[in-house]
Amino acid sequence: MSWDDKLLKQAKKIIKLYPQKRSALGPLLHLAQSKDGYISDDSISVISELVGITEVQVKSVSTFYSMYKQEPTGKYLLSVCKSISCEINNSSEVINKVQEFTGLNNNETDEEELFTFEAVECIGACGGAPALQVNYETVEGVTPENAINLCKWLKEIKPDVVVADEMQENFGGIKSFDWAIQDNSGATSTAPGFQTLKTTKVKK
Amino acid sequence: MSEKVNLNVNGIEIESDPNKLLIEACEESGIHIPRFCWHKRLDPVGMCRMCLVEVETPRGKMLVPSCTTEVSDEMVVDTESDVVKKAQEGVLEFLLINHPLDCPICDKAGECPLQDQTMAYGPGESRFVEEKRHFEKPINISEIILLDRERCILCARCTRFSDEISGDPLIEFIQRGNKTEVNTFPNEPFKSYFSGNTVQICPVGALTSTSYRFKARPWDLKSTRSTCNGCSMGCSIELNSSQNKMLRILGVDNDAVNQGWLCDKGRYNFEYLNSNSRLKTPLKKIDNESVEIEIQDVYSELAEVIKDRQTKVNFLLGSNLTNEDYVAFREFSEIISQSEKSFYLNDDKLHPGLFGENVDLAKVDDLNSSDAIVVWAEDLKEKIPVLYLRIRQAVKNGVKLVVFGHTNETLSDIADVFYGKETVSENFEIVKDISKLKEIKDLVIGKNITAILGKSTPHQSDTSVTKLFEFLNSNSNSKVLNAYSKGNTYGAFQTLENVKGLNDFVNDISEENTDLLFIVGADPVGRSVYSNQIKSIIEGLDTVVALDNFNHETSELANFLIPMSSTLGEKEGTFTNIEFRTSRIDKLVPSPGQTVSDWEFITSLMNFAGLTVETNSLESLNKKAYENLDSSLSPVFDNLDKPSNLDGMVNVSKPKISSSDNNSNEAKFFIGEKLYGDSTTERHSDSISLLGSKKYIEVSEGVVEKYNLTSGKCTLIQDELEVTVSYEVNKSFPNDLIYIPTNRRELNKFDFSREIIITPSQVKEALNVN
Numbered sequence: 024m025s026w027d028d029k030l031l032k033q034a035k036k037i038i039k040l041y042p043q044k045r046s047a048l049g050p051l052l053h054l055a056q057s058k059d060g061y062i063s064d065d066s067i068s069v070i071s072e073l074v075g076i077t078e079v080q081v082k083s084v085s086t087f088y089s090m091y092k093q094e095p096t097g098k099y100l101l102s103v104c105k106s107i108s109c110e111i112n113n114s115s116e117v118i119n120k121v122q123e124f125t126g127l128n129n130n131e132t133d134e135e136e137l138f139t140f141e142a143v144e145c146i147g148a149c150g151g152a153p154a155l156q157v158n159y160e161t162v163e164g165v166t167p168e169n170a171i172n173l174c175k176w177l178k179e180i181k182p183d184v185v186v187a188d189e190m191q192e193n194f195g196g197i198k199s200f201d202w203a204i205q206d207n208s209g210a211t212s213t214a215p216g217f218q219t220l221k222t223t224k225v226k227k
Numbered sequence: 228m229s230e231k232v233n234l235n236v237n238g239i240e241i242e243s244d245p246n247k248l249l250i251e252a253c254e255e256s257g258i259h260i261p262r263f264c265w266h267k268r269l270d271p272v273g274m275c276r277m278c279l280v281e282v283e284t285p286r287g288k289m290l291v292p293s294c295t296t297e298v299s300d301e302m303v304v305d306t307e308s309d310v311v312k313k314a315q316e317g318v319l320e321f322l323l324i325n326h327p328l329d330c331p332i333c334d335k336a337g338e339c340p341l342q343d344q345t346m347a348y349g350p351g352e353s354r355f356v357e358e359k360r361h362f363e364k365p366i367n368i369s370e371i372i373l374l375d376r377e378r379c380i381l382c383a384r385c386t387r388f389s390d391e392i393s394g395d396p397l398i399e400f401i402q403r404g405n406k407t408e409v410n411t412f413p414n415e416p417f418k419s420y421f422s423g424n425t426v427q428i429c430p431v432g433a434l435t436s437t438s439y440r441f442k443a444r445p446w447d448l449k450s451t452r453s454t455c456n457g458c459s460m461g462c463s464i465e466l467n468s469s470q471n472k473m474l475r476i477l478g479v480d481n482d483a484v485n486q487g488w489l490c491d492k493g494r495y496n497f498e499y500l501n502s503n504s505r506l507k508t509p510l511k512k513i514d515n516e517s518v519e520i521e522i523q524d525v526y527s528e529l530a531e532v533i534k535d536r537q538t539k540v541n542f543l544l545g546s547n548l549t550n551e552d553y554v555a556f557r558e559f560s561e562i563i564s565q566s567e568k569s570f571y572l573n574d575d576k577l578h579p580g581l582f583g584e585n586v587d588l589a590k591v592d593d594l595n596s597s598d599a600i601v602v603w604a605e606d607l608k609e610k611i612p613v614l615y616l617r618i619r620q621a622v623k624n625g626v627k628l629v630v631f632g633h634t635n636e637t638l639s640d641i642a643d644v645f646y647g648k649e650t651v652s653e654n655f656e657i658v659k660d661i662s663k664l665k666e667i668k669d670l671v672i673g674k675n676i677t678a679i680l681g682k683s684t685p686h687q688s689d690t691s692v693t694k695l696f697e698f699l700n701s702n703s704n705s706k707v708l709n710a711y712s713k714g715n716t717y718g719a720f721q722t723l724e725n726v727k728g729l730n731d732f733v734n735d736i737s738e739e740n741t742d743l744l745f746i747v748g749a750d751p752v753g754r755s756v757y758s759n760q761i762k763s764i765i766e767g768l769d770t771v772v773a774l775d776n777f778n779h780e781t782s783e784l785a786n787f788l789i790p791m792s793s794t795l796g797e798k799e800g801t802f803t804n805i806e807f808r809t810s811r812i813d814k815l816v817p818s819p820g821q822t823v824s825d826w827e828f829i830t831s832l833m834n835f836a837g838l839t840v841e842t843n844s845l846e847s848l849n850k851k852a853y854e855n856l857d858s859s860l861s862p863v864f865d866n867l868d869k870p871s872n873l874d875g876m877v878n879v880s881k882p883k884i885s886s887s888d889n890n891s892n893e894a895k896f897f898i899g900e901k902l903y904g905d906s907t908t909e910r911h912s913d914s915i916s917l918l919g920s921k922k923y924i925e926v927s928e929g930v931v932e933k934y935n936l937t938s939g940k941c942t943l944i945q946d947e948l949e950v951t952v953s954y955e956v957n958k959s960f961p962n963d964l965i966y967i968p969t970n971r972r973e974l975n976k977f978d979f980s981r982e983i984i985i986t987p988s989q990v991k992e993a994l995n996v997n
Contacts, residue, residue: 079410087403
């Protein structure tokens with residue numbers, strides 16, 4: 024077992040939330056992603072033992088979903104939307120600029136392991152198109168210039184927690200609508216931020 | 228019986244049971260719908276879309292996959308409309324986009340559903356001009372199975388089989404969309420006892436076996452239907468040969484027995500037939516040296532021995548004989564001498580079994596119709612693998628499973644209750660009051676029970692199993708399936724009076740009562756607990772005649788060694804399985820050299836000795852075998868060859884087994900057999916020879932502690948004998964139990980009634996840590 028006690032304890036807590044062990048597979052994979060930045064074969068072995076299915080069955084699920092990365096990611100996963108609403112609102116330029124700045128092709132990670140870039144299908148922010156996500160924290164109404172500013176900021180500050188609201192305020196534009204809830208919590212890894220998974224943290 | 232539903236298919240009114248799938252209902256009425264992913268014995272998935280048909284709905288005609296649509300009353304279906312044809316053409320054009328069309332070098336070509344259905348339903352041409360998907364061609368997903376992912380059409384038959392049927396899902400779809408492939412987890416090969424079935428059900432040439440790969444083209448194959456004699460299940464098989472060489476065995480769907488499935492040992496343990504080491508000429512031992520001899524000379528020399536009819540003859544018979552062979556030996560013994568005759572079977576666990584007046588014998592199908600199955604026997608997955616599949620199937624259909632004993636640990640993952648080491652002691656006794664076990668009250672008492680009972684190890688007391696049976700018999704409506712696992716044991720029961728096991732052989736046989744001993748298809752010196760004792764007995768006898776396929780540790784002791792034709796494809800006869808179902812064994816290839824069938828040998832010998840016999844042909848032996856049965860129901864060749872009886876005929880009879888109890892309470896060892904061993908036939912079958920070559924033992928956690936084992940290897944010492952083996956820890960074993968598989972080389976040479984010293988051995992690799 025390559026997971027430490029703390030992680031295993033967390034995993035067992037998650038498994039208890041479901042009537043069947045194997046139903047916890049999805050969250051456990053996110054947990055593995057938050058640990059290593061990708062789903063390692065070691066983690067797959069651990070999970071397979073925890074939920075009582077074979078390793079290849081875990082592998083099958085983890086490779087089916089593109090949010091479970093098969094290769095190590097950088098500290099920040101930049102996902103720029105390329106679907107239709109964003110495309111109409113000039114997302115291709117955002118994509119170009121981000122790629123230019125980071126020097127990355129689709130699904131590549133830079134040498135410092137800071138950025139992983141991907142152009143993705145709809146992220147559900149059409150009202151605020153073009154939109155992008157940093158570690159699944161969404162920023163809407165991003166101009167090509169602001170996208171670069173965002174990248175520069177990440178590179179300079181290297182925040183441990185990225186918070187959607189904060190990035191929206193500094194680098195975003197039009198929002199689809201106002202959520203009216205101040206949310207100071209953000210993602211701490213390239214897994215989406217969930218409280219139960221402890222992949223989220225409040226930024227002080 | 229629920230009411231039938233009526234539906235209209237292609238303008239024809241057909242009738243079907245409700246809840247049937249459309250594709251199945253059509254099939255039963257003779258309307259064929261093409262398909263790739265749908266398989267009668269697997270759950271439907273609707274992966275391939277080849278079975279699309281048009282069904283009339285309130286919203287007009289719609290294309291639906293017939294493998295996931297249930298029939299309903301007054302349904303109107305069209306399986307041949309223009310829309311359906313266009314859909315089929317479309318599906319095939321898509322399936323062929325990434326299919327390499329390397330038919331000229333593909334083993335499946337000629338019997339390939341993709342090829343056939345493309346001919347029958349395909350568009351004839353493709354509009355795809357881009358590059359096809361490429362994968363490394365073929366990869367080994369286990370020692371015996373190869374996977375060519377380019378040919379795969381992603382029907383999920385293999386993955387569903389391994390998940391639903393055999394319960395070892397070690398292959399799965401990896402990735403998604405255009406990148407999808409079937410694969411194993413890295414360093415976790417598709418090690419399954421049933422992996423060969425995936426090759427058989429693969430609708431393309433994606434899965435192939437090392438055994439049959441590039442050996443023949445389907446149109447060159449001769450084939451016949453026969454019965455596997457590997458264990459007592461008696462699976463229906465199809466033998467395939469080309470140029471008089473046996474090349475392949477396929478499972479035949481016999482609903483009552485194997486339902487199309489086979490274990491890998493049954494499927495690949497035929498390769499020894501083509502081995503160069505097969506015995507081809509009779510051998511005689513002169514001054515400790517084996518000399519080739521003409522078979523006529525064997526007959527005349529032995530005829531001298533038996534001529535005066537006063538010769539004391541005994542028989543040690545293996546389980547790979549046909550019923551006709553057994554009858555021939557019976558007839559021979561009746562003519563030659565004594566009134567009360569015993570036949571010794573090559574089985575160190577033979578016990579009287581449960582055949583008394585109060586026993587209701589079960590059939591394999593009863594597993595599905597009972598409320599619960601109770602198992603306490605040898606490890607069924609290792610010894611009767613397809614029965615294990617049938618238990619899995621029953622459990623999947625909701626039947627409860629109660630398992631006793633650490634010997635059946637392989638069933639524990641599907642069992643509702645597993646009574647392991649707390650309930651069954653290391654001496655194989657149930658140490659708790661069965662009636663007080665909580666789950667027994669809920670699952671067993673007052674219910675319909677099918678009990679699979681048998682002896683787990685040679686030293687287990689016969690009464691321990693009887694006690695469990697008596698409890699079941701008085702507290703539930705129970706039927707019993709006696710789990711004798713060896714080949715045609717039930718054929719021997721049916722045809723021979725007074726059968727005994729090896730423990731009785733050791734006690735009974737001596738120079739005084741045996742002038743002539745026949746050892747037929749048996750290697751007790753090489754593969755039984757009584758190895759050493761039997762060896763010294765055989766060495767003390769005057770004349771020993773062995774009939775076998777190979778020279779091995781037992782047959783090399785014989786004065787005469789007669790090459791035997793194999794029951795697998797080299798002779799005709801009948802076989803009786805665990806539920807007394809008798810089915811046909813058929814011949815497909817000529818047997819090599821001067822090999823003879825057992826019955827031929829014994830009949831010719833009697834002729835040479837001038838003894839008159841009525842049963843001098845296979846037909847007469849076959850009739851003789853079943854002379855006590857009603858002629859219309861008896862499994863004689865004429866009846867078995869009727870199309871309605873191809874699956875075999877059941878004639879339950881209660882055999883007379885007079886083996887004595889060889890319980891020794893001090894047994895410290897659990898002696899059993901794994902599916903793969905290194906018997907002579909296995910050693911000469913290339914595909915599986917490696918699978919059973921590892922020498923190992925299983926030990927309880929207590930043993931590891933007691934002997935301070937750490938390196939993964941240990942040495943077993945008794946007197947002069949020292950064997951180094953690797954050990955595996957089995958957590959389900961009680962205290963000091965050690966499991967020793969006797970079908971692995973050298974391990975059977977120990978005397979298991981005495982102490983064996985275990986010392987940890989130092990392994991070089993473990994010391995040289997870099």
